[in-house]
Amino acid sequence: MSVFYQILDGVRDRLALIPSVPTIVIRKRPILLQEDTLPLIIISPGQDSIGDEAFNNTVVYNYSVEVSIIQAGNRVYEADVATLFDLRENIRNQLFQPLLGGAVTVYDCQLETNPAFEVVSGQASNYDISGMVITYKSVETRIS
Amino acid sequence: MLTLDISNDFNYFDNTETITIQNKNDNPLVIDNVKRNAAVMGVDDGGGNVVYGAAIEFQIWKNCAPVDFVPKLNAKITDQFGKNYRVDTVEDMCWRTKWSVKATSDAGEGLN
Numbered sequence: 001m002s003v004f005y006q007i008l009d010g011v012r013d014r015l016a017l018i019p020s021v022p023t024i025v026i027r028k029r030p031i032l033l034q035e036d037t038l039p040l041i042i043i044s045p046g047q048d049s050i051g052d053e054a055f056n057n058t059v060v061y062n063y064s065v066e067v068s069i070i071q072a073g074n075r076v077y078e079a080d081v082a083t084l085f086d087l088r089e090n091i092r093n094q095l096f097q098p099l100l101g102g103a104v105t106v107y108d109c110q111l112e113t114n115p116a117f118e119v120v121s122g123q124a125s126n127y128d129i130s131g132m133v134i135t136y137k138s139v140e141t142r143i144s
Numbered sequence: 145m146l147t148l149d150i151s152n153d154f155n156y157f158d159n160t161e162t163i164t165i166q167n168k169n170d171n172p173l174v175i176d177n178v179k180r181n182a183a184v185m186g187v188d189d190g191g192g193n194v195v196y197g198a199a200i201e202f203q204i205w206k207n208c209a210p211v212d213f214v215p216k217l218n219a220k221i222t223d224q225f226g227k228n229y230r231v232d233t234v235e236d237m238c239w240r241t242k243w244s245v246k247a248t249s250d251a252g253e254g255l256n
Binding site (some may be wrong): 122125 | 196220226230232
């Protein structure tokens with residue numbers, strides 16, 4: 001299995017440890033299907049890039065993973081604020097760890113958060129969307 | 145002399161429906177003879193995500209609503225099928241004889 005998918009799988013397993021966590025899915029892109037039940041957490045791959053290199057064919061690859069929380073907002077602006085922050089903090093704490101189970105080459109990560117409540121418009125205006133991007137560092141060997 | 149009366153135009157439309165509208169912090173109100181315009185259905189990009197929703201326009205004749213009723217932004221509308229919407233814009237139209245209310249379907253309730 002590719003390291004990238006190991007990471008996606010590992011992220012899903014980590015998030016599943018959170019008490020009362022919403023449904024978690026891995027998708028190619030952060031797309032909500034019409035048939036989905038809310039709330040939903042979508043794990044999707046971002047960009048992978050080459051980081052540091054060292055002698056003896058050692059290379060660090062960076063794998064970005066997007067985690068998106070989608071829930072019903074429906075113009076209710078006072079309720080569920082604390083609940084969302086609890087979930088968001090739990091996700092952060094589960095993911096911002098040096099190691100990731102199932103992906104043995106991962107040794108560190110960086111985490112960037114988007115606004116807790118994204119500005120949404122048009123037909124998306126009744127959704128609350130919150131996201132973060134975790135970039136995992138994986139030390140691997142170049143083939144030569 | 146011909147008198148133009150557009151305040152009861154709901155009599156000339158087929159497929160009118162009964163809706164429930166609830167302004168924030170107010171009681172639900174049932175209104176008859178509401179006409180629904182064609183829906184705009186689609187996807188929108190919100191914060192890098194793709195989600196679904198439907199934009200609907202309801203025509204509410206003032207003859208069919210209490211005199212002091214004014215639909216407000218973010219009010220909740222439930223249509224005859226039980227599907228919910230939230231009000232985006234309100235227009236006082238046709239010589240102030242009807243409310244034209246644009247709304248977006250609730251999250252997760254699909255396109256139509």
